[in-house]
Every structure is written in structure tokens, then in C-alpha cells.
Amino acid sequence: MASTIQNAPATQQPGPTMPNDMNPQIQALLQRYKQMKDQGVSDKDPEFLKVHQTLSTFRMHRQKAAFAQQQQQQMMQQQQQQQQNANSTAANGSNLVRPPSNSSSVSGAKKHATSSLGPSAIPATAASSAASKVVAGSQKPSGSAGYFSPDQLAMLKHQIYAFKCLSKNLGIPAQTQQHLFASQKKLPVPIEQALATPQQPGEDAHSTVNGVDSTAVQKVDGPKIHEYTGFQDPREGLLKQISYGTHKLRQKRPIIPSIFPTGVNIEELRQRHADIIHNRMNARLNELKSLPANIAHLDARDDEMVPDDSLRRKALIEMKMLALYDKQKALRERVGRQMVQYDNLAMTANRSMYRRMKKKSLREARITEKLEKQQRDARETREKKKHTDYLQTVLNHAREVNLAGKKQRQKMVKLGRMMVTQHQNIEKEEKKRIERTAKQRLAALKSNDEEAYLKLLDQAKDTRITHLLRQTDGFLSQLAASVKEQQRKAAERYGDDFEEDESEDDDEEEQDTRKIDYYAVAHRIKEEVNKQPSILVGGTLKEYQLKGLQWMISLYNNNLNGILEDEMGLGKTIQTISLLTYLIEVKKQNGPFLVIVPLSTLTNWTLEFEKWAPAIGKIVYKGPPNTRKQQQNHLRYGNFQVLLTTYEYIIKDRPILSKIKWVHMIIDEGHRMKNSQSKLSATLTQYYTTRYRLILTGTPLQNNLPELWALLNFVLPTIFKSVKSFDEWFNTPFANTGGQDKMELTEEEQILVIRRLHKVLRPFLLRRLKKDVEKDLPDKTEKVIKCKFSALQARLYKQMVTHNKLVVSDGKGGKTGARGLSNMIMQLRKLCNHPFVFREVEDQMNPTGYINDSLWRSAGKFELLDRILPKYQATGHRVLMFFQMTAIMDIIGEFLDYRGIKFMRLDGTTKSDDR
DSSP states (O other), X not given: OXXXXXXXXXXXXXXXXXXXXXXXXXXXXXXXXXXXXXXXXXXXXXXXXXXXXHHHHHHHHHHHHHHHHHHHHHHHHHHHHHHHHHHHHHHHOGGGGSOSOSHHHHHHHHHHXXXXXXXXXXXXXXXXXXXXXXXXXXSOSOTTOOSOOHHHHHHHHHHHHHHHHHHTTOOOOHHHHHHHTTTOOOOOOOHHHHHHSOOOTTSOOSOOTTSOOGGGOOOOOOOOOOOOOOOOOGGGGSOSOOOHHHHHSSTTOOOOOOSSOOOOOHHHXXXXXXXXXXXXXXXXXXXXXHSOSOBOBEETTSSSOOOBOHHHHHHHHHHXXXXXXXXXXXXXXXXXXXXXXXXHHHHHSOGGGGOOOOOOXXXXXXXXXXXXXXXXXXXXXXXXXXXXXHHHHHHHHHHHHHHHHHHHHHHHHHHHHHHHHHHHHHHHHHHHHHHHHHHHHHHHHHTTOHHHHHHHHHHHTOHHHHHHHHHXXXXXXXXXXXXXXXXXXXHXXXXXXXXXXXOOOHHHHHHTSTTOOHHHHHTOSOOOOOSOOTTOOSOOOOHHHHHHHHHHHHHHHTTOOEEEOXXXXXXXXXXXXXXXXXXXXXXXXXXXXXXXXXXXXXHHHHHHHHHHOTTSOEEEOOSSHXXXXXXXXXXXXXXXXXXXXXXXXXXXXXXXXXXXXXXXXXXSSGGGGGOTTSHHHHHHHHHOOEEEEEEEOOSOOOSOHHHXXXXXXXXXXXXXXXXXXXXXXXXSTTSOSSSSSOOOOOHHXXXXXXHHHHHHHTTTEEOOXXXXXXXXXXXXXXXXXXXXXXXXXXXXHHHHHHXXXXXXXXXXXXXXXXXXXXXXXXXXXXXHHOGGGSHHHHHHHOTTOOOOTHHHHTOHHHHHHHHHHHHHHHTTOOOOOOOSOHHHHHHHHHHHHHHTOOOOXXXXXXXXXXX
């Protein structure tokens, strides 16, 4: 650490070698340091830096200890010398009254008083020097006086007492110090005087830390701040009551100062700021002048403790800079006064000082005459222009009068035309009103506002639409009764409780036929599903999927079956698995459940069951006869909950599978059931027994009522019994009007039929589109990579576009053209995929027929695949590729074989078993 002290006496610094009595660890570090230095280790090596730092710290501590020991020895020598002087003084007695003229006392006093810095040594030396100085200074000038005065005797007693305390290594009491140092209040020697007398290296080595004794610092009392003890309101100077007569006199109108403070005087603030800076500069200058001249800086971290006098130099420079302030200020003022004479702005400010009279000449008289003539000409020109403007105003007024008459005549003609147009508009408005009423009915029908539609229909008095409403209302009432009958029979058959609502009067039913809530009748028992089952662990269902689960649970509670027709990609498989897990966990219904899926999706269903519901016991019923025979043994014992199989095994192994009483039958891709006469539909209807049925399909229903009826009849055979009656309800109200021609339905009538049909299907069919639930779906990421043509593709493409044919060399000097290029767009697409689709090009480019690098180098897409597919293979990815041409599939198969990449091909020629 570094500290600021006075110049210390020069001492013998320890050499680079360490003493022999050092710690063994330090000796080991020293040997390691020498070894690393001999080996040439870099200075930036961490171990070298650590060893060097440890040794430097140890050496610094040793130097400090030696320096402290040397100072302690000097102090002990001085104390012993002072004690001997005191003993000799006490033994001699009357010799003390003599002036200190002998060499011993003079040398003892000079030893500590040659410095010009005042009392800055330790208390022992200060006491000895003070004793000699006070005794010598307090004597009378006459050398014949042989007695002490009372003050001198008291001072001598205190000095002797101080010597005794110091000899016993005790502190001097404060009262004694006050008597001893009362006359030693000396100011520190200024730097100007100290510069003339150089400092001795051995003097005053025991000063304070900053080189200034505390007794030398003069305490300057700051200006006392005035504190306000009260405030007098200016309103107290006013009288409480002032008469009018008193107010007339000026003497009775006192000026009351404002309550608010006065404004800020910027000039005064600037002057105050300048005064503050000037005072601070003077204070700093006085402070620097009062500093002692032996300020030094000692850095204990260096190997050699050499005093640094940079602080003294900086203080001296700063003092000389501050002393030049008055001269610099006078110089700036003088230069500023002289610059006024050379400043154009200052000279032109008072123009009267530089003005002189000018003599008139003949030339100026001519110029004056010329200017007068110009003024006369300008005046005449203005008068002419004024007259011309007046005439123009008269002409404009005449023109405006004629124009106003013309506008009046046109206005009369226009009024007649408007009368004719008004009558035509009245007729058009009537037609628009009729059309608007029809549009309002159509809008109310589209928005499913049945009350508003019926009100508008009563105003229109349309008999055809009224007849259609009566027909569909009758069908809905019959359908509601059939739904109740289905629920009642199912409850009786399986032993469930069925609570039938109290029937209302016949009159009320006839009046409220149109207001029957058909959906509420079907879904009478409601159950809220707010969270997914706990055994469904593959992820979290989205909001629309929870609603789908709630709808299927409502069908289960109300003994109904249904069709889930969500668009492809919305998770019908996951919703079905969630239904099974809910029935197992909440409803305690452990199955068995039959899930019939196409063979192509059987693997996906298996993976989804393993991911989302691994706790459910399932059997994947597929494979050769031996495998299926082993699985049939598990079926007999009933050690399963879900059976996954395909359409083919439902028909093949009907004798085995139809013996099981299934709780729930779920059919994926149920649009295969649209044909009620198909073998699959007949087999399931006649031989399989199940309590609940659910159809999954992503294909929208076609405009074919028999196909729709086939699905509804399979799901709810007791409600939708006959396809003939179903077709009559919705297709024959406007089949004919008694004649041979069929009547076409209007848009309103078509929408009415569709709405009523949707109302019939709504309890049993649920369909959501992606656009309806897109807020719950993740964003679709699609990247289109544009590939450049190869050189061969670019040449052939240009040739085909230019000449509408493809010509290649036959290898014998002739040319062969590719035939069958009728559809040019299709040929260009084939060329963009790969030029080897054309046999002639492949024979020319690869006459040997062996697969080589030309297979992927001749097509831009294949070149990109050659870079991408090996990376996917190395990272363990699988790639699904779609093609529109089987010829391209053949080429890509050869390419994958050439690169050693395994692949599976699926096209129209693949058998169902292979799929």
C-alpha cells in the first residue's frame, strides 16, 4: 500500500537474496521461481505470476519490518539521549538558568529545529526541543540575571515532569501539554521560503501522514447563516376598512409588496458565481502557500523505497498557476478593450461617429431628376390601370346577369324532368321493397333466425313455403317421438333408468310445434366435460376437441349414436381415444370396444393408442391365420378392452368376432357405409351386436339423400327406418304440381329445406372445419424450394418451347425425334421432373444402361435430393415423398438404390395385404 509521508532517512535496502531463516514454504517457492526462470517460462504463465506475486509480497513485508525496526532503534536512541540530558540538567541544578550557549544544548536543539516546517516530530522530540527553546527564549537579555521568574519555574517543573513520563514510557497529561506548547504556536514555513533551504534526509522522520501538523492548521470559521424566526404577512399593512374618501388621497394608498418572490436577476447570479469561484481560488492559493515544503510519497510496493516528490511538484505548479490569475485577468481586459477598435459590429453600432457631410454635384442632380420622372410615369400607369379595371368590372357584371337568366331557364327544365323521374322512382321503390322483403326473409333464414323468418313469411303470404314448413314440422315432431322411443327402449333393454318428461296439452303442442327444441329432446341428459381423463397422457386436448368429447359423452348418456365428421387433420383419432379413456375412467365401462379402421391407418391407430393411452389393454387383430388364431384365444378369455381390426377381418372372421357382445363400435372412414347393400354394411347390421355405434369420416356428405339415409340408418336404425319415407319428407314437397313438369325450387326454398335437414342431423352429426377452429391449431409451415435446371434440361426445354418437339442424335449422325408430344404442358412438366422420362434422351445420355452419376446430375430436383437425403438419413429422419407420375417413381427408385437408401413404394398396383 502507498502512503504520503515526509522524506525519511536513507536506509540500507535488502538485497535480492533472501535470509536463511525464512519459512521452508517460501524457500520452496524461491527455488521453484528460479527453476521456472532458468527454464525460460513466459511472464504471462499463471503459475509463474502466482509465485512471483507471493515472493514479492513476502519481500515487501520483510522490508517494512526492517524499516520499522530501524525507526524503533532511532527512537530508543533519542529517548536515551534525552534522558541523559535531563539527568545531567537535574544534577547541575543552577546551570539551567544560564542561556543554552554550550555545544551540547545547542546541538540538541538544532538537531530537531533546523527544519522550517514547525513542530511536526513525535511528542518526545517535540518536548525536548520545546524545553530548550522555551528556556532559552524566556530568559532576559541581560546575562547577569541569575534567577527564574515564576512563569519560568512553572514551565521548568512541567518540562521535568514530561521528561519523567517519557522515560517511563508513559503518556503526557493534557494539562502539561497545554503549558508546554502554549508558546509554540508557530505557523508552517511557506513553500517560497522552504525552496531556499533544502531539507536534510534525517530530519523529522516521524511526521504525520500528510506532512502537516494538526497544530499548524488554522480553523476558519464560516459565515454564520441567518435563520428566519418569523414571517410578516404583507396584508397586515392594509386597513380592515377603507372608506372612499380615504382612498382618494395618494398618501392613503400604501404600496404593499407582493407575496410572491421577485424574479431572478441573471446578472447578479453570474456575478455571485464569479465571486464564489474567485474566493475558492484565493482560499486554495492560501492553502497551498501554507503547506509544508517536504511533502513526499512513499510506495511500499516497490523493491526500493525511494521517496517521490511528485505531490510537492504538483502543489507548486498549482500555486504558481493560481498566482497568475490577476495578471491573466488584466491581460484579457486590455486585449478586449483593444479588440473593440477592430470589430466591425462594434464600429457600426454608432453610425453617427463615422458620418460626414457629402457635397452635392451635377451628377447627383441629374440622377434626382431621373428618379422624379420615373415616379411620374409610374403614377400615370397606375391611373390608366385603374380606369381599365373599372371598365372590366362593368363588362363582367353584364356577363353575370346573362348567365343568371340562363341558369334560371335551365332550372325550370330540370324541375320538369325531376317530376317525371320521381314517378319512376316510386315504382322502382315498390319493386325494391318486395325484393328487400324477400332478401330479409332469406337473410333471416341464413342467420337461422326462425322467429323473424316466420314473421316476414306471414306478411308475404307465400303458400308454397308455408306448405313446406308444415311438412317439415310434422316430420320433426315424428322424429322427436322416435328419439324418445329409442331412448326408452335402450334404457329398458340394458337396465338403465329413463325419466320421461311430462307431456303437455295437445293444444299447446299444436301452437308451439314450430318452437320445439329438437336438439334439447335428443340431448336431454347433459354432462359438462372440462378436463381430459387422467389416463390420457399423450398431450393436452384442445378446446374444440374437448367439445367433441362432450358431444360424444352426451350421445352415450342419452342412448344415442352419431357421426363425427370433423375435417381431416382436426384429430378425430385423438377424440375417439379420449372417449374410450373417459368411459373407462369416469363411467367405469371397461368394454369391450370394437374399432374398425382401414388397413392403411391401422399402424397409425396403434401408435396413437400407445402414445395417448398406454394403460388401455388392446389387441391389434391382423396378420396371417396362425397369428389371428393365437389372438382369438385372448379374445375368448376377454383379457382386453379395445380390439383394433380392419374391414376385411370383420368379414373373414365374422364367426369369431360376432360372438362378442360389444359395448361400443367405432368405424373409421365411415363413408364406406354409404352403400346400404354392401357386404360390410350387411355383415355389421345382421351379425354384430353392439350397444353404441360411432362413425368417423372426414368426407363431406354428398347431395344424395339415399347415401345420407344409409349412414343414419346404420347409426340409428329405429329412428331412420325407411329410405322411402326419408326421401318423401325432404324431396317430394315440390316434386310436381299436378302436371307433368317438375317445379324448380328458389334459393329461399332450397335453403329452407337444407336448414330443416341440418336441424334433423344436428343431434346426431358433428362437423367442424379448420377455418372454424383455426385459433386452436398450430401455424402451418410450408417451404417452396425452386430448383434450377441442369444444362441438359435447359437445352431441351428451350428446344421444346421453340420448336414444339424434342430432337436428339441417334448416334449415327442422324437425329431422332420424340413422338407422342401432343399435350405440350404435360411434356414440359415431365421434362422439369427428369429428362430421362423420355426414352430417347436416356439412351443418348446413358447408352450402356448402367446407373451412374448422370442420373442425378441431369435433373435439378434430383441434384437437390442428392444433397438433402443423405443428411436426413444420417440424422435418423424419415421422408415421405409424393409423385404424380409412376415414371418418376421408377427413376427415384433407381436413384435410391444407387445411393443405398432403403425405401418403400406405395402406388395403385400395391395389393391391400402389402399395404
